[in-house]
Structure formats: C-alpha cells, structure tokens
Amino acid sequence: MSDNTAVANELKDKGNLELKNNRYDDAIKYYTEAIALVQSAIYYSNRAQAHIKSENYGLAIADATKAIEIDPAYLKAYYRRAVAESAILEYKKSLADVKKVLARAPKDPSCLKLHQDLTKVLKTIAFENAIAVNEKQSPIAELDFDSMIIEAGYKGPELQIQVDKATKAVSTDLDLKYVGEMVELFKEGGKIPKKHAFAIVCVANQIFKQEKSLVEIGLKRSKTAASGELQLEGCETITICGDTHGQFYDVLNIFSTFGDTGPNHTYLFNGDFVDRGSWSCEVALLFYCFKILYPQNFYMNRGNHETNDMNQVYGFADECKAKYSHKLFLCFSESFNALPYATLIGQEYLVMHGGLFSDDNIKVDDIRKIDRLKNKQPPKQGIEMELLWTDPQPEEGRSASKRGIGMQFGPDVTAKFCEQNDLKAIIRSHEVRMGGYELEHNGKLITVFSAPNYCDSQHNLGAVINLKTNSDGEYDLDFKTFKEVPHPNIGPMAYTRNMGF
Template structure:
C-alpha cells in the first residue's frame, strides 16, 4: 500500500528518478533500475517511477519484472499509456500474444500513429493467426516437414542472384531418400562436396565484408548439410581432450564462447585473436548466435560452413534465441527475409531445432545456454533423453536449459524474465555433486568483464558479445579447456584446467543493432 511521502522524500525521489532517466539515455539499464528502485522506496505513489523502471527492465529482457512494474503503474494511474505500451511488449516477450494484443490496442486508440506499437500489434496478430491455423489443421511441430531434409536444389537455379554471383564456387550433390536399399525419386537434402578453408575465407572477405550475400542456392545448401550434421548429434554432446600428454605443446584446445548475437565482426576477431577452428582447436558456441546484432545471417552461415568443414571441431548449443518467437521479436527473421528469403528463414528455423541442448566436456564441465532444471531429481542423463526436434515448451527441462539464470540466495526463485527459474548456489552445488561434475558453464546474461565465476566458483557465466548492442561497454569472454595448463587467478579463474581470456569489441560498419527489424521488440 502506497503512503504519502514527506515533501523532502518526494523531492529526493524525483532527483533519483531523473538520475535514472540519464542512465536510460546512456543505455545503462541496470544502473537505471537501481535509481528508479531507490526513488520508489522513497515515494511509491508515482506511476511514472514504475513505468520508467519497467522500460529499463524491458531493455534487460526482464519481462516479468517489467510486467509487474506496469501493473503497479496502472494501479496508480489507469491512463498511463506508456505503462500499457511496455506491458504489451513484456507480454510479447512472455509469449502471451493475446494479452499483448489487448494492451497494444489500447495504446493505438490513444496514439494511432505510434509506429512501434503498430508493428508489435501486427506481429501479435500474425502469430495468433498462425497458431489458429496450426490448431485447425491439427498435429504439432513434430509433424512439420523439415525443408532442410527435402531440399531440391534445382528449385533455386532460376534465381537472378545466382547468375550475378562472382564469388567462390560450391559443388553440390543432390541427396535422395533411400528406401529399402533403392534410390528413391524423393529428394533428401543436399551435401556440399568441396567445402574448404579457401571458400570460407573468400565468402567472408569477398562477400560478407563487402556487404554482399551469397546466392540463396548456396545458403540453402549450407543449411541443409549442416542440419544433417546437427541431427546426427545427441541432445547432450560429449567432448574430451583430457588424455593428452603434459608435454604436448600442440595438444587440442577446447574453447567455449557465450552469446555472440549477430556481432559478426567480433566473431571474426575471436578467431583472429584466439585461433581458427581446426583439428587441434575445437570451438563450442553456447547459443544465441543470432538476433540483436545485424549480421546474424553472416554469423550463422560462417558457423554452419565451419561445421561442414570441421564437423568434429565446432559445436553449437541451442540458445533461447534459436527459436521462432525470439527470431520474430529480435530481428533475425526480418534480417533473413531481407537478405535472403522466407524460405531460407524457414530452413534456419528447422536447423535450430536440430541443435544440441548441452555439452559435457571431459566429464567435468556441463555447458548449457541458460541454467539448471527446477526438478532436483533430474540428472545429466535426463538431458540425453530430451526429444529436442521442436520449438521449446513453456516449462520443463528443455525450456529451463535455455532460459534459467543463477541467483544469489539459495533455493529457487521466480525468473525476472518470466520464463525458467532462478537457482541458488545450493542447487548448483548439489547438482554438481550428484552428477560428479566440477563446474557448470553457461551464458545468457551480459557480464561486464565478459566472464564471471559465481556461486562459490561452481558456476561460470561466459558472454562473448563485447559492447553488447553497441551500448553496454562490456568485455567479451572465452573459456579455454586445457587440462593441466590453466592459469590460476587469471580473470577470477580457480581451475588449473582452464584459461580465461577477455577481449574488447572491434569496429564495424555503421549499422545499428536490429537494423532490419520490422516489429516485436525492435523499439
């Protein structure tokens, strides 16, 4: 219940709110939340304090916290249109499309020319129509035909982009479904016959870095081939480099990277700074390699091409942004349709469903994008059993691996995001002991130093998108698993099998994040 503050407290609250506003303009959203919270503690009668904090929470993807603040703002002032707008966007983030539509409709009645609300409403209506259509025809995601597996490459031959293309050349083999040992007339995807380091280098330097695209035929072939490789991997991939000799200077290194979010130029810098993918250097990218940044197509096609060339030396865990709803809201779908086509996006979408959900390194380190399950009876073996070839459900182990976050206090708590849970250090400690593991590696959240050892060193968050969204000023981080050759105390490291390095953002062309986004949370 709100109580009227003293005149002095009310003025202090206004000053704190104004400081929060400055941090919003500087895109320092965590600091903005801190100052708005202080203002609310002094004066909880002002609707604007809650709706301003809601904006900061929305920018941090804390959809549930944003929703709660909007509800508080509207209780104090039912005419606060900004609160309706931000609540609508938070409902969008929580995948509550009908509720989002209701709030956004209220905004547009008051402000008919609001372009952001109009785009978000259009997206809501599109998703609602798609969901109705799915229900009308029956079945579920697993019934959909995977376009990667039935790709007929000749369907791209008439495209003008192929005629105009002057870049490196790929050779393809059209695959067919094998029925009872006989070659069928049914197409079964595509294999690339001549993927090479030379092709990848030219694709990067002569095509992508010059602001061009490869032909749709090439993109489709790359996705189809990579999808087949991902489908052949288990839901829990297991990697090992712990049997190499101590004096082997050329021993294999396993490098774990966190979110890269379409920051193509920073991805190239990772390979330049820490070494290329190869037989002696394995990379694991721990989800969220698309969305936000405006070169998500380039990042995905680079990773997929490397997967084809080095199938045992580059691995991709699925993140919460390798999902349809996130791609609609955070730019990848629109970028893909702008640079290529809806068909290419659909292929990417289905290839994301083929991505593994977690990786176990040396039987010591479990790597997933988000966090641990809320069901404490579950073990690593339960990850192996997940049927991952679909969009994530709204609850359960599959979803929590992609969405959950650590918290300071013990036990479980509600997620500020509204999906998944927050889990304490006791949960992590018990999970490690039960499964005989040393640490959990996860990503999913910005860390200002790029990497952070948390929960008594039992959990490490690695985030590899420096200066995230061109605004956060954070470093990027990377974890190298090098048994017996680690450096203790390096960037907080406490494990002699790990090297922990950080890196700064590099310059890129003046294209803003989510430059191609036509709706959702591209505001």
Template sequence: MGDQQKANKDSSQEIDEVQKKAEELKNTANEYFKAQKFDSAIDHYSQAIELHPCCAAYYGNRSIAYLKTECFGAAVCDADKALELDRSYIKGYYRRATANMALGKFKVALKDYETVMKVRANDKDAKAKYQECKKIVQMKAFEKAISVDSNKCSVVDTLDLVNMIIEDEYEGPTIKDDKVTLEFMKALIDHLKSEKKLHRKYAYMILLQVFSVLKTLPSLCEITVPEKSKFTVCGDIHGQFYDLVNIFEINGLPSEQNPYLFNGDFVDRGSFSVEVILTLFGFKLLYPNHFFMARGNHESETMNQMYGFFGEVKSKYNAQMAELFTEVYNWLPLCHCINSKVLVMHGGLFSNDEVTLEDIKKVDRNRQPPDSGIMCELLWSDPQPQKGRSQSKRGVGVQFGPDVTENFLKKNDLKYIIRSHEVKPEGYEEAHNKKCITVFSAPNYCDQMGNKGAFITMSSDLEPKFTSYEAVPHPKIRPMAYASSLFGFM
C-alpha cells in the same frame, strides 16, 4: 499554532522532502538510462520506489529499463504495478504489451494494445503496433488451424538445389563436389567481411547438410579434450559478425587442433546474424567432431520474429530460408559435457533438484522451446547470489543459488558448469564459488552496453583461462535494423 497543527506541518514537510529525494533519484536514473547504463538506472528507480512507492511513473520507467536488459518478467510486474496505481497510465499498457510480445504471449499483448487504441485512436505509433500484433495473432491462429488437419511439409523436402541456377555475375566462394573445405571457409569469411552475400544455392546447401548432421546428435553431447591440447568455449555472439571474426584472429581459426564450442544465441539483435550463422554452420560441416554448437534461447521462432533474424534472412534471402532455419535450430543440441566433468549450457540449472544428466539426454528437443521444464530452463535460467531459487526476472526459467549449483554438481559428479545468456562487464564472471561460470562473447552488446567480450580456453585439466577483448568496428548498420516494429523503442 497548536501542537497538532505543528505536527501535521512537520509531517507534510517530511513527506515533501521524501518525495523530492525520490524525484531526484528518478532524474538520476533517467540520466543513467539515457547513457544506456540500464543496471544503474534500475538501481536508482528502485531507490525512488522505496521512498515513494505510490508513483506509477517510477514503475513505468523501471519497466522499460528492465525491457532493455531483457528482464521481461520483471518488466511485466512493474507495468502491472504502475497500472494498479493509475489505470490511466497509458505507458504502462505499452510496456506490458512489449514485454508480453517478447515472451511470445501475443494474445495477452494484443489486449493491452487494444486498450491503448481506445485512448489514442489517432496515435500513428500505437496504431502500427496494434496492427502488427493483431497480424501476428491472426497468423498464429491460422498456423494452428492448418496444423490440425495436415502435417506441415518440411522445407527440406521442397528444395531442388540441383536446378537452382547460379548467375554468371556471381563472383563469390563456391562449394565444389558438395563439400565445405577450409579454402571455402576462408573465402567465405573474406567475402562476408566485404559485405557481400553468399549465393543462395550455397547457403541452402550448408543448411541442408547441417540439418542432416545435427539430427544425428544427442541432446547432450560428450566432448573429450585430450592431454596437452586446447579447447575454447565462446558465449553469445548475437549477430556481431565482425567480433566473431576477431575471435578467430585472436585465438586462431577452428581446426581439429583448435576445437571450439559456441554456446548459443548466435543470432538476433546484431544485424549481421546471417553472416554469423553461415560461418558457424560452415565450420560445423568442416570439422563435425571438433566444432560444437548448442542451442540458445534466441534459436527459436518467437525470438527470431521479434529480434531481427527472420527480418534479416527475408531481406538478404527469402521467407522460405527463414522457415528452414527454424527447422535446423530445432535439432541443435541443448548442452555439452566436457571430459565428463564440466557441463555447458546456454541458460542454467533447474527448478527440480532431482535432474540428472540422464534426464537431459532423454529430452526431445526437436520443437520450439516450451515454457517450463528441463529444456526451457537449460535455455533461460540465470544464477543468483543468494541461496535457493526465485522467480526469474525474465519471466521464463528460474534463478538458482550457489546451493542449487553445488547440489547439482555433487549429484552428477561434475566439477563446474559454464553458461552464457547474460552480459558481463569483462565478458565473463565466476559465481557460486567459481562453480558457475558465465561467458558472453558479444562486446559492446548492441553497440550500447560498453562491455567486453570473452572466451574461455582450457586443457584436459579443465582449468578455465579467460581472454577478454574489445569490440571492433563494423559497417554502419545499426543493431535491431531488421527487428519487429513492435520493438522500435528498445
């Protein structure tokens, strides 16, 4: 054998070994994925890609893992790369369509579903997803067309609660004299725990009253924590009602002496979102100056259509109430400032170093979240360990480093920020030299992540104290039970 032949053989063997190692990493990643350890799966898919960057399936597999962790922007990028390598890789179109649906890019998603249908015209699953996506696109086009010619009538103005009948067989809690009381709230929690519904008249009453309260609030609310008192901040609940009740059992029911701030993402994913939001809104009415709620990225029409809340409301009540929730969510404050020193928002900081608290106060929040700007970033952004900023893996918002946090705090004379939006193993994380704190209050998120939940307590010294807790049992209704069929594999 000549020197060149030997060199070619050695090179071929080396390539084979590299590809074999990449395949082993992919198989390990698959096992992590099956075990619902998605971050570990992403890490191993990434290692496989580094060794063998020309395999479409590796990108496709990592794309669905990114979908599972709600990194929709990264999922789109991986699907793009998979299709760049192999235009016939049909899963790539599926992945990209699903990610774009999650981002509210319905027309873009429809094009991918149309491509899938051309290849798999007889695939029942593909046909169902195509038809569902097409229906949403048509509905959006219709809504846009009618909104040009007339102002859409508010659900608030169409309701007639006075003549809404309460059936004789209803035995649940009642609101007397149009006023939510502590007695009512305790009865409501017990009623909902026993898997019973609040009567629609009282649900509507709570929504209309909360709508009136929220409209009076600014986009940035100021909170004062007096000396020697306790204040609690909770993160995402995501429809996990029984874990919400557990927070109150651990930390006490809300009261004027035990105030709370819930930092967005009350609904979606978990299948007890109606129970969660009615409970939280009830406490907001009972203690309007001691119970606070901020908007999260899931308090939006697109998220609610995709991730289950609208489906749940329609199942437990009706479509009209789902529309009313959208109107109410538009008035939720965007963030809160505690003792003028701690800013609390759902997502994070900004793509612009010049943003001030005064700029936040001026934001017109009565709308669906935009794709960019202050409101978008308050709801969607995430911290990163490295300095500077980078494109968000979610496809919306921005990732910001410790220097960005430090500059923002200094410019606005703040001590630190608290945000939510991300699952953490212990339910919380201190990043950016403990200047950027994440709190996430939905343990074993979606019955699969194995994380703890947490809440933060503090006094007037603003020193955060963390309490972690495990998930508690709930009735056998799976997460995402009411979600769009387009998300069947997520």
C-alpha cells in the same frame, strides 16, 4: 512538496540520466531508491523501462502493473507493460494493453507501431497454424538442387553439390578457400547464392542429427575417458563462447584473436548466435561451414533464440527472407531442432545456454535422454525449456524468473547438482555480463557472454573461456576478454519487429 518527494524526484532524474546513457543497472538503483521514499506510478514505470532495456521482462511487467495500480490512468505504464509482454511472446495480453492506450490516445505513434507489429505477428501465427503440416514433413527433404540456378552476376566462390540418389544425402566440396572467399564476400555486403546456402544448411543438419542431445568431448589426458566421451586427439584447446547474436564482425575478431578452429583447436558456441544483430545469416552460415569442415572440432549448443517464436520477433526470420528466402529460414529452423542442448567436457564441466532445473531429481543422464528430434520446437515447460531459459540468482532456493519465462536458481541448487553429478562447474551464457564473464555460486557456476557492446548499446566486454590441460592432466580455465570492433553502418535490430524494445 515534502522533503521525501523532493529527494525522490532528484533520484528519479538521476535514474533518467543513467537510462539515457544506457547504464541500466545504475538507473534501476536510482529508481529503486526513489520508490523506497515515494510510491509513484512514474517511478515504477520508469524502472519498468530500465528493466525492459535489461531484458528483465518479468520484472518490467511487475513494475508496470504496480504503476497501473497506483494510477490506472497512467498510459505509459500500459504501454511499457505491453512492450514487456510482447518481448516474452504474450502477444494477446500485449495487444489488450495497447488497445487500452489507443482508446484514450488514438494517435500515439509508438502505440500505433506496436499495434501494427502485434497484429502482423498474430496474423502470421494464425496463418502458420492454419497451414500446419504433418510433423514429419521436412523443408530440407523437399529441396531440389537440380532445379536451382545460380543468381545472375554472381562472382563469388564456386561450390559443387552432389545428392546421393539412393540415400538423398547431400555432399559438397566445401573447403577453407571457399570459406575465406565467402567471408570476404560477406564483408563487402554480398551474399552467396541461395543454392549454396541451402546446401550448407542441409549438410550441417545431417551432421547435427548424428550428434546426441548431450555432446560429450574432452581433451586427451592421463585419465581414462568415460564411455561415450570423444577424446579430441591432437587438440590443445577448447574455446567456449557465449552469445554472439549476429555480431558477425565480432565473431571474426574472436577467431583472429584466439585462433582458428581446426584439429588442434576446438570451439564450442553456447547458443544465441542469431537474432538482434544484423548479420545473423552470415554468422550462422560461417558456423555451419566450420561444422562441415571440422565436425569433431566445432560444436554448437541450442539457445533460446534458435527457436521459431523468437526468430519471428527478434529478426532472424525476416533477415533470411530479406537476404535469401523464407524457405531458407524454414531450413535453418529444421536444423536448429537438431542442435544439441548441452555439452559435457571431460565429465567435469556441463555447458548449456540457460541453466539448471526446477526439479532436484534432474540429472545429467536426463539430458542424454532428451529426444530433441521428436518436437519441431522445444516444449514450453520442462527440462528442454529450462536448459534454454533459466538464470542464476544470488539467493538460496528458486524463484520466479525476472524474464517472465523459466525460473531462477540459487547457489544451493547449483552445489547440489554439481555434487550429485560429480561436476566441477556449470558453464552457461544467456545474460550480458559487463566484464564478459562472471564466476557465481561460489565458483560452481560461470556465465560467459561473447557479444561485446551488445546491441551497440551495453558497453560490455565480450569473453571466451580457453580450457586446456595442465602438467597434472587436470583442466585449467583461462578467461579472456575483448572489446567490440567496428562494423558497417547498419545498426542492431535492423530486421527486428520493433515491438517497442
């Protein structure tokens, strides 16, 4: 064994230990150092696994492909490439790689499970395509509240539901007392009646549909508000939160730590409130209740996980089915289509889930012009996709996405966009940050992530941004971090189609 090989194996072993302990960045560093010494299929394949755990699926595919080039017989590389391909919804490519493994290892349990999951999701997609109905058909419009009954034995809060015969608009007597009792019911492992859940989604959807694709809000200050901006009279704080991913107990901790939403405290949740975590229904219903109670003080941007293809794999669709019904998921899906894509605060801070664009000619006004109700799901390319999917990079310019979807943009792209649109900064989410938040691109771009100890494994802090006005009438940003809180003994991904990730 050469000296290089011996050192590389030691680095690989260190990487394996870091991977086992969920320290994925450190694992990637050690594997990279090993690869610099020896071009080994094992090292590339192991780094692919670390990238999978970091959700860098594009990089994982590249590493697994390199491992296969070095050793076409190395089955782990095919499996890991299949896992990464399934994570970015490339199901047919994933299935092809799985079949290559099973041709030589027909009893491999991981591959058999992935094959089963892929076959199931492909059948589901084929079935949905076969029964695809007119774009104008609405699951929410088909709801018949008169025919719905409250489940036997239900002892939770009551909710009166009315439907206007002329307009078909739905209304309820939802109040804070109901929400408080609903939360306690959820904490005990209970559910509200399906009829209540349908009504909450329906009423929230009516409110979302009245909002613009770009919501424009601001705190009252000496400066004259721009046309189209809603100044929040009496509001002292706007709290911006990143991904929460079904971590219901951490969401409750956000409100208990930083204050309840209401006329003097506005919240903006910046997408990805469902999937992965095992209480996505509870988080979504709570957020929708707050939207109904405080439509001008509670806002939600769409994330890449508020989409059908992600929900089918990462848990929300199956969670809705398990806890309520598949039809409730269809109604949630319709309401996700009405969520705004971005929020502009005081004409100075643009908040979206993913990031900036592949075209320098895109302006804030182009977000205003998005007809989000035109499509049932976001297009696979263009401004809507990029608002949901793109990520920053430290290098100048643009490059292919480490995720395998969208692209990455550098500090020059951010600086130019902010200058052209007279913005102080971009605020986005979409990625774990170990400290809960990070100032990037010379302070022109801020990432905030609000799911602490993401998926019970990342050991990251959560964070929020409190935006207030100072004595000069300017906005100040105050970054607050928090740790995870205990939750019932149900792990993340309980409703996820495993797919190996």
